[in-house]
Amino acid sequence: MKAQIVTALNALDSLLKTVPADVLEKGKSVADSYFFAGEEDVAPERLDPELKQLESIL
Structure with missing residues (x-):
């Protein structure tokens, strides 16, 4: 197996x-x-205000 790899x-x-x-x-x-796109999308400073409001409810 190692030889094939x-x-x-x-x-x-x-x-x-x-x-x-x-x-x-x-x-x-x-x-x-x-x-790296996934990491940027999750950054709190990049969330729009409506998403921040929903996040605060949770």
């Missing part, structure tokens, strides 16, 4: 080496924006 990771690494650096950077930016 190592083989898959090596294949993925080889494939990623064929992708231009600027494309990788754009992809990373998009992935980061989706990854």
